[in-house]
Amino acid sequence: MLYSPDLPPSLARHHAARPARVRRPWLLGWPLFGLLLLVGGGLVLAAGWLAGHYDLAIGAPAERLYLRDGFDGLETRPDGQPFRWTHPLAQVTLPHAGPGALTIDLTLFDGAPAPRALRVRLDGQVVYQGQTQPGGTPWRLALPAHAETDTPLLTIETAPWTPPGDRRVLGVAITHLALAAPDAALRTGLAEGALVVAVLVLVLAGAGGLSAEPPSPLPATAAAVAGLGVLGFAGPLLAYGDVWLSRAAPAILGLSLLAVGAIGIGRRARAGPAPAAESAPGALPAPARALPAAAWGALALAALLLLLTLGRFNTGDAEGMFQVTAGLAEDGVPWQHQSHAWIKFGLGQPLATLPLYWLGRAVAAVAPADREPLTRFGVALFNQLVIPATALVLFWGARRRYGAGVALALTGTFLLATPAIAYARLAFAEPLSGLLILGGWLLLWTAGGPQRLNAAAVGAGLCLGLAVLVKPANAIYLPVMAAYLAWTVGAAGGWPGTRAAGRGIAGRLACWCLGLLPGVALTLGYNLLRYGSPVAFGYQGEGFTTPLLVGLYGLLVSPGKGLIFFAPPVLLAPLGLAAFWRSGRPRLRAEAVCIAVQAGIVLVFYAGWWSWSGNIAWGPRLILPLVPLLLWPLGALAASAWRRRAWWLLGAAGWLVAIPGALVDQFYYFDINNIYVSGTAAETHMFFTPEWSQIVAHWRFLLTGTREAILRPTLASMGLPAGWDTMVPVALAAVALLALVLALRAARR
DSSP: OOOOOOOOHHHHHHHHHSSSOOOOGGGHHHHHHHHHHHHHHHEEEEHHHHHHHHEETTSSSSGGGBBOOEEEEEEOTTOOOOOOOOOOOSEEEEOOOSSEEEEEEEEEEOOSSSSEEOOOOOOOOEEEEEOOOSSSEEEEEEEEEEOOOOOOOEEEEEEOOTTTTTTOOOOOOEEEEEOOOHHHHHHHHHHHHHHHHHHHHHHHHTTTTTOOOOHHHHHHHHHHHHHHHHHHHHHHHHHOOOHHOOOEEEEEHHHHHHHHHHHHHHHHHHHHHHOOOSSSSSOOHHHHHHHHHHHHHHHHHHHHHHHHOOOOSSSSHHHHHHHHHHHHHHTTGGGGGGGGOOOOOOHHHHOOOOOHHHHHHHHOOOOOOHHOOOOOOOOHTTHHHHHHHHHHHHHHHHOOOOOOOOOOHHHHHHHHSSSSHHHHHHHSHHHHHHHHHHHHHHHTTOOOOOOOOHHHHHHHHHHHHHHHHOOGGGGGHHHHHHHHHHHHHHHHHHHSSOOOHHHHHHHHHHHHHHHHHHHHHHHHHHHHHHHSSSOOOOOOOOOOOOOOHHHHHHHHHHHHHHHHHHHHGGHHHHHHHHHHHTTOOHHHHHHHHHHHHHHHHHHHHHHHHHHTOSSSSSSSGGGGGGGGHGGGGGGTTTOHHHHHHHHHHHHHHHHHHHHHHHHHEEEEHHHHHTOTTTTHHHHHHHHEEEEEEEEHHHHHHHHHTTOTTTTOOOOOGGGSSSTTHHHHHHHHHHHHHHHHEEEEEHHHH
């Protein structure tokens, strides 16, 4: 059993002051479990209400989800009420409103001078046949109906009328459409209830509720927080009628009960006398023993994120990287696919997504189905694998430094209280950049001693080189790491000016450069092929034109992009860095300096860039790779009660911000506000006006039933059989639960 050599003194004293084996009932987790019950019950009620009530006002952005064929442009009545003229035949889709009983509430008016025939049909069945009320006065029709399909089609037919002096052939005008769907509400409420029960039983099992011997409260806390996270992200998605989750919910409940049984049987099979007390109170178990459990946990997280996939691209950058991937897969070279225009990102992410492209192509060939949407869908899954890998790397490093409990807290903070889950569903290059940069630094910080630093330097160089291949701007992370490597030699062998120290520094930097070589060489070669020069990166005509203070304010504290709002726990980073410095240990002080200097470089670099916001994106996209580094020193705060409380509070705030960020398609906000290019007045409002903040807007979309920004495409819409939209989520849920069982088994060994 080992102490981490760099455990901060305050945390080491905290570990040592605790008994080696704490026998406390898991009931200490009841406050969190009660919150879990409250959140789950609220989601069940919200799910039923949202699924059963559609308020589809004409002129609202959400109307694009359901108005299909036969409508003229938006107009406004003298009283200010928006409306659309229908053609003599107009069609409206009612997403996820059926099958079952419906009540359709239409508000119409007719400008014709005489009554006209009016017929309303639902899925081909006539639900109203009569005449219009002329004169331009609105009237309402409340029509009971029965839908036969999941997404019924409403058809409005009228006799044609052409107004004087107008070339259009018009039907009636529609100003509002509301819908009550009690059967859909019941189904969704039951499905949401099944999901809530599944999460509750898994939390009980994971926390030790099925064990005859009460464990420490840590599993209860971790399990309850994980359960809140699952309900926070999966629950609202299901409440909006998500096809994958609603169809899979009963199977998820059944699989969860099987998983609980497996956990309980495994505990009873391993039950026996309590092991002897640890020889060194507060000692940290060897890191390798935690790796299998963490790896299974990362697999469970990946399967869960795939279950929540957005499944589409929504930015030009994502489309550009997909076209490079398609060019590599289809043509062998990235620049020959569909006359692709070059993107400024590097080759790294398109290369990394090639296997997912091939997977989509293979599924399309076997199914058979449409190749292009399935390859897009496959490539869109990439970051749902990158984020669990980042969580695994963060846990691995924090486990070596702080112990399992703090490592769980850091990893949970990263996943639930930062934009991590939001960017798992978006096809940007920042998540992969963050994984590589974090991996490089943790290889050095947890190397375990000077004798291992040369090998760690090669690995760190490889990570940073690949980060440059992903995005050439990541070269700004290189100088600080080079300085840190030089410092490690001097700190071990004595500064300064000795010939031996100089040779040691040169040797270690040579190891690092050896690791850098593949990524940097590929980057330069790629530039040579696409631009004719190895040092041309495609940013000609762009530069650092933003006033530094404006950019810093925007990146850090503006309501529309400020890091402290989108990842509140980073507010504790200065306290963590101060704790590192106060420890008096050279390596911890060096880490504090590295993080602080690197943060300063990144912030100044992007604050001056002309497009410092990284739009179109959720929060401050360009500096997101910095977030895991800023979370790293938070582990030093765990020994202080008031700092732990602050950590909890900021983590909860971050969770409330992350939920709408992950569930709402961020492009929707930019689309309805016509923010497509930088420098517009609307974009400035978004940055600096609180009520225009993405956080406020996304919560408004969630709470007002705006479906267009939340619903995702189905596999059936891509040409696959409808059964795939049940089979795939059930398979993912099975993988997630199996991995969870194996993670718990490995953790208890």
